[in-house]
Amino acid sequence: MGGQASQRDTGMLKVASVLIVILVALAALASLGAPAFQRTATEAVIKLVAVVGMSIFIGNSGVSSFGHVSFMAWGGYLSALLTMTPQKKSVMLDLPDVIELIHLPWPLAMPIVCLLAALGALAIGYPLMRLKGIALPMATFAVLAITYVVALNWRSVTGGRQALVGLPLFTTLWVAVAAAAVTIIAAALYHRSRRGLLLRCSRENETAAAATGVDVSRERLVAFVISAFFVALAGMLFAHLLGTMTANTFYLDLTFVTLAMLVVGGPRSLTGACTGVLLVSAVQEIFRSIERGFDLGPMTVSAPPGLQEIALALILLLILIARPDGVMGDRELDAGRLLCRFRGRAPPLSKHPQSED
Amino acid sequence: MIVIQSLIDAISLGAVYALAALGIGLTFSIMRLINFAHGELIMIGGYTLFLLAGQPYLVMGVAAILVVTIAAFGMERLAFRTLRGANPTTLLIASFAVSYFLQHLVLLIFGSRPTGVDFLSTLNQSIEFGGLRIPLLQLAAIIVTGLAMAGLSLFFSRTDAGIQMRAAAEDFTMARLVGVKANRVIAIAFGLSGILASLVSLYLVTQTGTVTYKMGVSMVLIAFVASVIGGMGSLVGAALGGFIVGVVSVLLQTYLPVDLRSYRDAFVYLLFIAFLLWRPEGLMQRRADRERV
Numbered sequence: 001m002g003g004q005a006s007q008r009d010t011g012m013l014k015v016a017s018v019l020i021v022i023l024v025a026l027a028a029l030a031s032l033g034a035p036a037f038q039r040t041a042t043e044a045v046i047k048l049v050a051v052v053g054m055s056i057f058i059g060n061s062g063v064s065s066f067g068h069v070s071f072m073a074w075g076g077y078l079s080a081l082l083t084m085t086p087q088k089k090s091v092m093l094d095l096p097d098v099i100e101l102i103h104l105p106w107p108l109a110m111p112i113v114c115l116l117a118a119l120g121a122l123a124i125g126y127p128l129m130r131l132k133g134i135a136l137p138m139a140t141f142a143v144l145a146i147t148y149v150v151a152l153n154w155r156s157v158t159g160g161r162q163a164l165v166g167l168p169l170f171t172t173l174w175v176a177v178a179a180a181a182v183t184i185i186a187a188a189l190y191h192r193s194r195r196g197l198l199l200r201c202s203r204e205n206e207t208a209a210a211a212t213g214v215d216v217s218r219e220r221l222v223a224f225v226i227s228a229f230f231v232a233l234a235g236m237l238f239a240h241l242l243g244t245m246t247a248n249t250f251y252l253d254l255t256f257v258t259l260a261m262l263v264v265g266g267p268r269s270l271t272g273a274c275t276g277v278l279l280v281s282a283v284q285e286i287f288r289s290i291e292r293g294f295d296l297g298p299m300t301v302s303a304p305p306g307l308q309e310i311a312l313a314l315i316l317l318l319i320l321i322a323r324p325d326g327v328m329g330d331r332e333l334d335a336g337r338l339l340c341r342f343r344g345r346a347p348p349l350s351k352h353p354q355s356e357d
Numbered sequence: 358m359i360v361i362q363s364l365i366d367a368i369s370l371g372a373v374y375a376l377a378a379l380g381i382g383l384t385f386s387i388m389r390l391i392n393f394a395h396g397e398l399i400m401i402g403g404y405t406l407f408l409l410a411g412q413p414y415l416v417m418g419v420a421a422i423l424v425v426t427i428a429a430f431g432m433e434r435l436a437f438r439t440l441r442g443a444n445p446t447t448l449l450i451a452s453f454a455v456s457y458f459l460q461h462l463v464l465l466i467f468g469s470r471p472t473g474v475d476f477l478s479t480l481n482q483s484i485e486f487g488g489l490r491i492p493l494l495q496l497a498a499i500i501v502t503g504l505a506m507a508g509l510s511l512f513f514s515r516t517d518a519g520i521q522m523r524a525a526a527e528d529f530t531m532a533r534l535v536g537v538k539a540n541r542v543i544a545i546a547f548g549l550s551g552i553l554a555s556l557v558s559l560y561l562v563t564q565t566g567t568v569t570y571k572m573g574v575s576m577v578l579i580a581f582v583a584s585v586i587g588g589m590g591s592l593v594g595a596a597l598g599g600f601i602v603g604v605v606s607v608l609l610q611t612y613l614p615v616d617l618r619s620y621r622d623a624f625v626y627l628l629f630i631a632f633l634l635w636r637p638e639g640l641m642q643r644r645a646d647r648e649r650v
Contacts, residue, residue, distance in 0.1 A: 064446045127634050134391065134445050135637045138585050142626040145578055149623040252574065256457050263450055306465035313458035320451045321439045 012270070015332045016188035019274050020181045023048070026278075027177045038173055039241075044281035045176035046237045048274060051261045052183045053230030055273040056190055057223045058262060062203035066255055067140030070147035071228045072235025073250035074117045077151065077158055079236040080167050080245055082109040088166040094156035106170045106240065113236050114229045121228030122221070129220040132206075144255060151247035164245040171241040179237055183230045187270055195222050257284075260316045266326025271333040276326065280312065287311050362489055363611045369495035371603025372502035373560050375596040377576050378583035379509070380553035382595030385584065386526035387546040389445045390437060393452040395580065396573025397459035398551055401428045402558025403568035404463060407474045414477055422555040429551025433544060441543075456577075463570040471567040480563050498560055505556060506596060509549070513592075518545055526590065575622075582629045588639025597640060 023045070030041035054068045081095070082104045089100050104112070128139050151158045158164060190196045199219040202209035210216050239245050257280070265276020293302025319326065377395070384390045405421040412420075436455050440448060480494040513519040518541075524532040525542045533539055561572060583602045587594025605628060609621045617624075 064450065128630070131633055131637050133637075134449075134589060135585065135633050137446060137449065138391075138581060139630050139633050141578070141581065142630050146623045146626045149620060149626070153619040153623075253457075256453055259450060259453070304465050306461040309461035310458055310465065313454045313461070316454040317436060317451060317458070320443075320447060320454070324443060324447055 011334075012188045012192040012332070013185075015270060015334070016184050018333055019184055019271065023177060023180060023184075023274070027173055031173055040281075040285055042171060042173045042176050042241055043238075044277060045173065045180050046171070046234050046241065047258060047261060047281065048180045048277045049176070049183045049237065050231050050234035050258050051265075051277050052180070052187050052270070052273050053227050053234060054258060055227075055262055055267055055270065056187050056230065057220070057227035059267040059269070059273065060191065060196055060199045060203060060223055061220050062268075063220065064137045064259075065140040065224075066137060066259070067143035067147075068227065068231050069250050069255045069258065070144050071117050071121060071231040072238060072254070073147050073151055073247070074120060075113055075232030075235030076239030076245050076250065077164075078113045078116055078232075079106075079109055079239055080164055081157070082112065083168055083240075084166060092159055092162075092164060092166070106168065110233070110236060114232045117232030117235075118225050118229040121225045125221045125224040125228075129217045129224060144251070148247055148251050151250070158247070159245065161247075165243065167240050167243050167245065169240060169243050171237045176237055176241075179233055183233070184270065184274070186226070186230060187273075190223070190226055191270060195219055199223055257312070260312060263326055264316060264319045266328035266330075268325060268330050269328040269332050271331070272326045272328030275328055279327070280315075283311060283315060284308050359611070363607050365489070365491055365495060366610075367604040367607035368600070369498045369603075370607055371600035372498045373557060373599075374579055374583050374603045375599025376502055376505060376553050376560075377557050377580035378587065378595040378599040378602075379506075379592060380550040380557070381577070381580045381584045382587070382590065382592050383546045383550040383553070386590040386592060387522065387529065387543055388437070388441060388448075389590075390448040390452060391445065391581065391584075391589070392550070393449065393577060394432060394455040394459060395452075395550065395554055396577030397456050398425050398429055398432070398554035399558040399561065399573035399576055400459070400463065400568070400570060401425050402555040403474070403562050403572050404467065406476050406558070406562050407467075407472055407568050410474050410476075417476060418559055421559060422552060425555035425558065426548050426551035429547040429554065430544060433547040437547075438540075438543075441539075460570050467570065469570065471569040473567055474562055475566065476559070477563045478566060494560070494563055501556060501560075505553065509592070512549075518542070522546065526592075579625075582626065586629065586632055586639055588641035591639070591641040594639055594641035 027041065027045065030038055033041070050068075050072060054065065057063070057068070058065055081089075081099060082102055083106050085103055086100050089095055093100075124143060128136065128143075131139055153160060155161075198209070198214045199222075201212075202214055202216040202219060206216055235250065238249075242249070261276040261280045262273055263276070264279055265274065266272025287303075287308035290301075290303045291305055291307055293300045295301075323329070377399075380395050380398075381392060384392045384395075402421040402425045405424040406417050409417045409420055432455060436451065437448070440451050443451070477494075480497055481492060483490045483492045484496075511519075513523055521532065521537045522542050522545060524535075525537055525539075529539075532542075557576060558573075561576065562568060565572075579602060580599070583598035584595040585598070586601055587596070587598030602625065606621060606625055609624050610618060613621065613624070
């Protein structure tokens, strides 16, 4: 039994490494494309960081969170405070001198930002994770709304209703890919860890898990904090790709898109989270290019703006109706079996009991 | 005087919030759906008024109520009927998708800029009464909410359909076993929540004079808060929660220091989280919802 369990554990790392190889291959393909396409690809990879980060909590706990996009906002705003030049800050914001003078290079700012966001998540998660049932998702909605209102009004720190501009633009495709690789490995490590297993127990049956001694609130809190760390990383990357921060960027629309990615792919599987990002980003890009217009013989056809969002909403609804567990369900990518199928051989009996149900 | 003035403000705002929260509570009590797309029903009402601008106010108002009710039926039939029995979180995400769909459909047709609509703008005048200034719209909101609640309680206590709905809210499976038709009670719940949504949109359009494709969002978030405070699934609780949120909002608006006033909603949500930690099940919990192992 023990041997089987450890085999399953290395299985998760294998899945992660295959996913990273696929990601790097896709990114290498994208880097051959036009600059605009590279930018789209970068955005997709950043969303991958966010969605995999979210899946650490949502996937393992089975509890939906509508508040994770606020960690992206925290990441972006914190990073703006740490990395913008003092001159720019003094023009747009009204900060205490100590903070205004901080001007860190981004590789140094990155761990600080993520740690601060994780600390914040610890502070709000500690009380929130005691909630049960539908009260917990509703409370995370409140976290999102509070972040939004504060970002919209705290003029001296966030720029308020005006966009905060002039963030250094350091996010390239490969920076995002590196961040995504780290996030995927972290998600896999958490998944195969004892804590991850305990949390998944509580996902399957909260009462039974509690009865066997799992401290459900504590396990949820651990996952919540880890996941906030990586979602904040995504927020920071996103802010430094756009170069601007507005409160509206990190509100309901982004919450919807990231949740849609997670649900479409399948929140219970790491492969699912990645698949969802790929599928939804592809659909978005296809419809965006239709919205931009394309040549059809003598005339240019273009669709009015809004079509892409409508398509996305319909796809999400169809997935929820037809495959409520997402495209992947509980399954993970299995490179060994995939290779066997390629070579036309019958795959060996599964080493992973979980992939067979 | 200020106390009475803010009391009137609080009751009228609470009345509107109560209408919105009741709309959310109705569908939740029957099918465990927290309907995020309720806000888009409110928006559809707004755009119906926009399309009929210039007609007599009565025509505009009645048309808005009818269109929103039909839209609510359609929403149930097309989106939520197939998802019946899914867990509350899946339903919530699905309603999020419906909301996003409707918002962007309207964006596609009407564009993103707020559009002006004249509807009952005379109600924005105030009457002076013993040193108090009471906007007519506030009076109207209180009266309409009072009538709607009286109507609802008559419906739930006197009609067959109402009693069946109460039974279904108490225990859906049991109610079906004794012959309550699932499709019928769910359709009625959506119809009623549509009517309530349309009343909210009449209020919003009168008050702001504009419609946008996101006009329902902030109202539906407040209604969430209100219905959770009241205890999800309890209609009396939803109405009570609406009034409480209204009163708290007005109190914060009146007594917060001036430079913190723009953060009012953040304080409302903060108090909401604090309330949840104190009473996660809300003020009035239905017996059927208590966790049994």
